[in-house]
Amino acid sequence: MRLITHNMLSCNIKGVTNGYPLGIEASRLETKESELNPEFLRKIFPKLEWKALRDAAHSLGLNDLPEHVEPSMLEDADFLKNFHHALLEVHLEEGALICPETGRRFPVTKGVPNMLLNEDEV
Amino acid sequence: MSLRPERQAPPEFFYNETEARKYTTSSRIIDIQAKLTERALELLALPDDGVPRLLLDLGCGSGLSGETLSEHGHQWIGLDISQSMLDIALEREAEGDLLLSDIGQGLGLRPGTMDGAISISAVQWLCNADKSCNHPRTRLKQFFGSLYKCLARGARAVLQIYPENAPQLEMISAAALRCGFSGGLVVDYPHSTRAKKYFLCLMCGPPSTSTSLPKAKGLDRGSESEGSSDPDEEAGTVDILERKRPSKKQKDKKGKGRSWVLKKKEQRRHRGYTNVPQDTKYTGRKRKSQF
Numbered sequence: 001m002r003l004i005t006h007n008m009l010s011c012n013i014k015g016v017t018n019g020y021p022l023g024i025e026a027s028r029l030e031t032k033e034s035e036l037n038p039e040f041l042r043k044i045f046p047k048l049e050w051k052a053l054r055d056a057a058h059s060l061g062l063n064d065l066p067e068h069v070e071p072s073m074l075e076d077a078d079f080l081k082n083f084h085h086a087l088l089e090v091h092l093e094e095g096a097l098i099c100p101e102t103g104r105r106f107p108v109t110k111g112v113p114n115m116l117l118n119e120d121e122v
Numbered sequence: 123m124s125l126r127p128e129r130q131a132p133p134e135f136f137y138n139e140t141e142a143r144k145y146t147t148s149s150r151i152i153d154i155q156a157k158l159t160e161r162a163l164e165l166l167a168l169p170d171d172g173v174p175r176l177l178l179d180l181g182c183g184s185g186l187s188g189e190t191l192s193e194h195g196h197q198w199i200g201l202d203i204s205q206s207m208l209d210i211a212l213e214r215e216a217e218g219d220l221l222l223s224d225i226g227q228g229l230g231l232r233p234g235t236m237d238g239a240i241s242i243s244a245v246q247w248l249c250n251a252d253k254s255c256n257h258p259r260t261r262l263k264q265f266f267g268s269l270y271k272c273l274a275r276g277a278r279a280v281l282q283i284y285p286e287n288a289p290q291l292e293m294i295s296a297a298a299l300r301c302g303f304s305g306g307l308v309v310d311y312p313h314s315t316r317a318k319k320y321f322l323c324l325m326c327g328p329p330s331t332s333t334s335l336p337k338a339k340g341l342d343r344g345s346e347s348e349g350s351s352d353p354d355e356e357a358g359t360v361d362i363l364e365r366k367r368p369s370k371k372q373k374d375k376k377g378k379g380r381s382w383v384l385k386k387k388e389q390r391r392h393r394g395y396t397n398v399p400q401d402t403k404y405t406g407r408k409r410k411s412q413f
Contacts, residue, residue, distance in 0.1 A: 005219035012230035115223035
């Protein structure tokens with residue numbers, strides 16, 4: 001699972017109001033290279049929660065995302081490279097996602113988070 | 123005709139390791155899924171600017187549909203309930219991110235994030251009540267409600283389904299409309315039993331002139347249709363579904379009159395009850411109110 005997906009995921013348990021963003025516990029990461037597409041990055045940027053992305057990147061050990069992003073930075077090749085790497089190239093293979101409100105753990109195996117809810121959580 | 127998969131077992135059990143592998147290695151199925159995904163992408167009507175979009179693949183299974191999405195250059199997030207199917211998707215190195223989840227529980231995605239959603243041959247599974255806690259209508263509501271929320275403004279959802287019968291199709295469509303979607307059903311090759319395909323095309327927000335439903339296939343493409351080449355194939359049908367449909371039943375809610383009582387008694391006699399009283403002039407007569 002890449003950080004682009006993590007940025008969109010929210011805890012779906014019934015009654016939870018503050019289920020975003022999910023905390024990350026990473027036991028194993030993998031980096032898979034992919035083609036950088038600046039247009040895509042510029043298009044997706046407004047949809048992202050930057051702070052959540054930055055915090056998630058931190059928990060995976062990636063510290064080169066700036067705190068604030070000016071629109072001009074989206075033209076800067078270096079920034080785009082780091083952005084692309086954090087968003088699309090780092091894969092969480094083993095670990096867990098944690099709901100910030102209830103602490104419920106969603107285990108991640110082989111890169112696939114198990115988001116199935118129990119009967120009492122729906 | 124063999125039993126529908128939806129009638130045999132819940133999807134996470136039907137698509138076990140063996141079935142999942144059988145499904146994914148069948149060249150016929152691969153071909154069909156690819157075609158359906160291409161058609162769904164066509165119906166999704168994404169802007170033709172070459173910019174990749176972030177799409178949802180609901181019921182992505184072993185990634186057959188996702189492969190087509192990747193070929194078009196899009197980023198996608200796939201959801202499926204069967205671990206075995208997802209394992210095969212991983213084996214085939216699906217490029218999208220995969221989530222093991224039950225779409226009937228809701229999608230769990232932030233509002234307004236997705237540029238579009240497709241689903242190939244999956245949503246009809248929601249109509250089964252596989253567990254005693256499952257109620258199909260509630261699950262459909264959770265699904266469509268959360269889908270509506272997570273789509274960006276102006277985004278579409280194209281769901282290819284295999285409804286078992288007309289009431290099931292109606293149940294699915296009605297649930298979608300109740301959650302705020304507008305749109306309708308596109309039926310490709312409506313006159314061929316084998317080739318007939320239902321696409322539920324949903325748009326966020328009220329209908330406008332720019333969001334008219336696309337034309338269905340099966341017009342004069344006699345050579346392209348699967349099965350027998352029928353020279354009489356007519357245009358596909360496109361039904362626009364509106365939120366307010368005229369109610370077909372105009373029930374007389376002012377109490378149940380004599381005719382209703384007589385009908386009910388006749389029904390019981392027909393079913394074999396012998397203790398049904400005779401019909402007399404007193405049957406179903408209006409009684410003096412006691413209060």
